[in-house]
Amino acid sequence: MTIGGFNRDHERTWLTRLRVAVSSPFAGAPVVIWLPALLVVSLMFVPLVYLGVRATDGGMGWVDVLVRDRTITLLRNTIVLTVTVTAASVALSLPLAWLTTRTDLPWRRFWAIVTPLPLVIPSYVGAFAVIAFLGPRGMLQGWLEPLFGIERLPEIYGFAGASLTLTLFAFPYVLLALRSAMNGLDPALEESSRSMGFGAFWTFIHVTLPSLRPAIAAGALLIALYVISDFGAVSLMQYDSFTRGIYNQYRGAFDRSVAATLALVLVMLTLVILLLEGWTRGRARYYRSTAGVTRPAKVHQLGRWTYPAVAYCAFIVMLTLLMPISVVSYWLVRGVSAGEPLELVWDAALNSGMVSVLAALAALLMATPIVLFSVRYPSWLSYLFERLSYMGYALPGIVVALAFVFFGANYLTPLYQTLGMLVLAYVVLFLPQAVGIMRSALLQVNPHIEEAAKSLGSSQLRVWVRVTGPLVRSGLVSGGLLVFLTVMKELPATILLHPIGFETLPMRIWNATLEGFWARAAAPSLLLILVAAIPMILLAINEDRRHRQN
Numbered sequence: 001m002t003i004g005g006f007n008r009d010h011e012r013t014w015l016t017r018l019r020v021a022v023s024s025p026f027a028g029a030p031v032v033i034w035l036p037a038l039l040v041v042s043l044m045f046v047p048l049v050y051l052g053v054r055a056t057d058g059g060m061g062w063v064d065v066l067v068r069d070r071t072i073t074l075l076r077n078t079i080v081l082t083v084t085v086t087a088a089s090v091a092l093s094l095p096l097a098w099l100t101t102r103t104d105l106p107w108r109r110f111w112a113i114v115t116p117l118p119l120v121i122p123s124y125v126g127a128f129a130v131i132a133f134l135g136p137r138g139m140l141q142g143w144l145e146p147l148f149g150i151e152r153l154p155e156i157y158g159f160a161g162a163s164l165t166l167t168l169f170a171f172p173y174v175l176l177a178l179r180s181a182m183n184g185l186d187p188a189l190e191e192s193s194r195s196m197g198f199g200a201f202w203t204f205i206h207v208t209l210p211s212l213r214p215a216i217a218a219g220a221l222l223i224a225l226y227v228i229s230d231f232g233a234v235s236l237m238q239y240d241s242f243t244r245g246i247y248n249q250y251r252g253a254f255d256r257s258v259a260a261t262l263a264l265v266l267v268m269l270t271l272v273i274l275l276l277e278g279w280t281r282g283r284a285r286y287y288r289s290t291a292g293v294t295r296p297a298k299v300h301q302l303g304r305w306t307y308p309a310v311a312y313c314a315f316i317v318m319l320t321l322l323m324p325i326s327v328v329s330y331w332l333v334r335g336v337s338a339g340e341p342l343e344l345v346w347d348a349a350l351n352s353g354m355v356s357v358l359a360a361l362a363a364l365l366m367a368t369p370i371v372l373f374s375v376r377y378p379s380w381l382s383y384l385f386e387r388l389s390y391m392g393y394a395l396p397g398i399v400v401a402l403a404f405v406f407f408g409a410n411y412l413t414p415l416y417q418t419l420g421m422l423v424l425a426y427v428v429l430f431l432p433q434a435v436g437i438m439r440s441a442l443l444q445v446n447p448h449i450e451e452a453a454k455s456l457g458s459s460q461l462r463v464w465v466r467v468t469g470p471l472v473r474s475g476l477v478s479g480g481l482l483v484f485l486t487v488m489k490e491l492p493a494t495i496l497l498h499p500i501g502f503e504t505l506p507m508r509i510w511n512a513t514l515e516g517f518w519a520r521a522a523a524p525s526l527l528l529i530l531v532a533a534i535p536m537i538l539l540a541i542n543e544d545r546r547h548r549q550n
Contacts, residue, residue, distance in 0.1 A: 029377035032461070036369035037385050043366075044391045044428060048267065050403035054260035065261040070245070075265065077159075078241045081234075082227045082273075084163045089171035089223050090216060096316065097178035099309050103300045111313045112179070113537055118320035119172035119482075120532035122489040122506065124232030125525050126169040129324035131156060131236065132331075134164075139327065162239035168320045169233075170226050173433075174219030176482070177440055180474050181215035182208075214443050218436035221277045222482075225393040225432060228266060228273075231492070242266045243396045250398060263399050267391065274387045328525045335519025345508050345524050349531050352504040355419065356487040359426035360434075360480040366427055367434035367479065372464070375442045376450075389435050392428035397492035400429050405496055422497045429493060430486050434479035441475025442468070481535060488532045505531070 065071060099105045100112040118126075133139045136152045144150040156164075231243045242262055249259035302309055367389075374386040392400055404425045408416035415421045445468060453463045469476070491506040498504070505528040512521035 029373055029382070033369050033373050033377070034382075036366075037373045037382075040366045040370055040431070041385050041388045043424065044388055044431075046407060046428065047392060047395055047400045047403035050406050051260045051263050051267070051399065053406075054256050055264055057257045057260075065258050066265065071262065071265065074240060074242050074245050074262070075269070077239065078228055078266075078269065081159065081163055081166070081239070081241060082224050084159075085166045085170065085227045086220050086224045088163070088167045089174050090220055092167065092171045092316070093174040093178055093219070094216075095312065097175055097182055099313065101179055101182040103302050103309070104306075105302060105309055105313070106306065107310075111317075114317050114321060115313065116172040116175055116179075117533055117536060118169050118324075119176075119485055120488070120529050120536060121169050121321075121324050122232060122491075122509075122528070123165065123169055123230050124236060124491070125328065125509070125528075126324055127161070127165045127233040127236040129327040130161060130165050130168070132327045133323055134161075139330070157238045159239055161237040162234050162241075165233045165237060166227055166230060170223050171320075173222040173226065173482070174216065176478050177215040177219035177222075177437060178212060180437065180478055181212050181440060181444070183474070214440045217277050218440045221273065221390070222393075222433055222436055224273050224277075225270065225390060228269060229393065229396055231396055231398075242269075246396055247398060250402075259399075263395060266395060270391060270393075271387075274390055325526070325529065328522050328529075331519050332522035332526065335522060338519065345503075345505065345527065348503050348505045348508050348524065349527055351502055352488050352506070352528070353531055355422060355426070355504070356484045358419070358423050359430070359487040360484040362423055363427050363431050363434040363483040364438075364476060364480050367431055367438055368464075370435055371438045371442055375439060376447060386435065386439070390432040393430065393432040395429075397429060397490055397494075398496065400425055401493040401496035417497070417499050419499055419502070422494070422499070425493045425497055426483075426487050426490065429490065430483045433482040433486060437479035437482065438472060438475045441472040441478075445471045484535060485532050488528065 096111075096115050100108055100115065105111060121129075131138065134153065134156050135141075136155055138153065138156075141150060141153045144153075228241070229243060230241075231247055234241045234244050235247070242265065246259050246262050246266070249262065250256060370385055370389050374382045404421055405416075408421055412421070449471075450463050450468055453467045489506060491510055494504050494507060495510070498507070505524050508524040509521045509528065512524070
């Protein structure tokens with residue numbers, strides 16, 4: 001009943017939901033779901049407790065740090081960089097995802113495989129490639145000078161270089177989420193829109209795009225948190241952000257309370273981003289409303305837009321993949337020509353691959369109860385658990401690593417400098433990558449399917465393994481892949497927490513670049529890109545084959 005535009009039934013419904021949420025924070029979730037979720041969230045508090053202890057070491061000095069002009073400048077710079085990179089990444093990924101999943105784009109399988117590959121390039125390697133190629137006296141200037149007499153290009157350092165570098169090598173976070181979501185959309189929705197007279201463009205705007213909102217929000221959240229926690233790109237580009245300020249304080253000051261206070265400000269910024277992301281994605285449902293076999297979506301004919309679409313994909317691949325690989329290869333050839341020995345560090349590559357696989361499996365295992373709790377048993381508590389799981393991702397790796405060093409040396413001595421502690425630190429840092437992608441995939445699974453399986457006598461665990469698991473397999477694989485790739489590139493946490501004698505590819509690269517030996521760093525950089533690219537290529541091929549079979 002509606003009186004004066006006010007729906008009393010709607011009011012009673014929301015009041016009922018509010019009472020249920022307050023009185024039943026677990027929303028009927030079984031203990032096998034909420035208890036593991038609670039344990040995982042508790043792990044996220046390790047760096048926060050450490051930061052609290054360090055920040056208060058100096059008494060009330062943390063208040064003075066908060067109101068410094070330097071802190072305000074770092075906050076402004078970080079926010080501007082985060083918004084710019086996130087918006088640019090979404091704008092870059094949306095047409096790529098649509099072209100590689102919904103159109104007759106020539107060599108579509110090839111573009112689907114190579115466009116996400118920039119994700120395997122570490123930000124510190126990408127930043128060096130951008131400087132070497134687009135810098136004032138870089139490779140591009142060397143090519144242009146004989147043709148046009150250009151003796152110097154504009155400066156690439158600062159905001160322009162940092163935002164360009166992070167966009168080029170972080171946008172696949174959104175691209176992978178969008179591709180997975182587009183492949184899982186119900187084509188009946190778009191067909192209904194077309195049958196009502198809407199064209200392809202307005203169908204995409206009013207039907208497809210709203211359905212992609214969880215994927216866009218999940219990918220944008222990962223990019224935003226990645227940007228505010230990145231150190232490699234902003235350091236090489238000499239852009240003052242929170243991470244650079246924190247690293248400088250840890251490296252150059254004996255009093256770490258200032259660095260801890262800055263890190264806590266970064267945590268507060270993360271909370272604001274999480275609230276904005278939760279508001280953006282809303283509480284709408286995105287799964288199929290009817291049962292039936294999933295049908296492939298209609299393939300759109302590009303027609304006269306074919307050549308511009310191919311040119312767009314080719315330009316993205318050249319800038320994000322061929323350019324950095326060419327720069328690193330150039331330094332490799334230059335080093336070998338100068339007498340630098342060519343050493344392919346297979347032992348470091350094996351260590352990197354092994355610890356990345358362990359971290360990916362651990363992240364998937366720990367993300368599962370959080371995702372099930374937040375999606376299938378929504379309440380204020382499940383929402384809080386999911387939000388808290390993102391805390392570690394916004395912190396620089398050195399902060400999380402120092403937290404584990406502190407607790408390991410003082411309270412968990414048997415785990416100190418072991419592979420297990422290193423994997424736990426990786427999970428704290430990169431768990432949101434698994435949570436975000438898995439949550440987006442689970443939102444597209446109709447819960448009535450699970451209810452039907454339970455009514456037939458299946459247990460909760462059996463329903464997850466036999467019914468829900470296969471339906472969200474693409475999200476599981478994508479989430480695990482993201483964790484694998486990011487762990488392969490992680491540097492600060494590995495340096496501080498690695499077991500004695502355990503060396504990874506990023507450590508070899510950083511040790512060489514720290515001494516200015518870029519030619520010596522070229523071989524392990526190319527090997528890192530190769531090792532990280534293989535599973536991503538196999539995943540892209542497998543996803544494309546499964547999509548065509550459907």
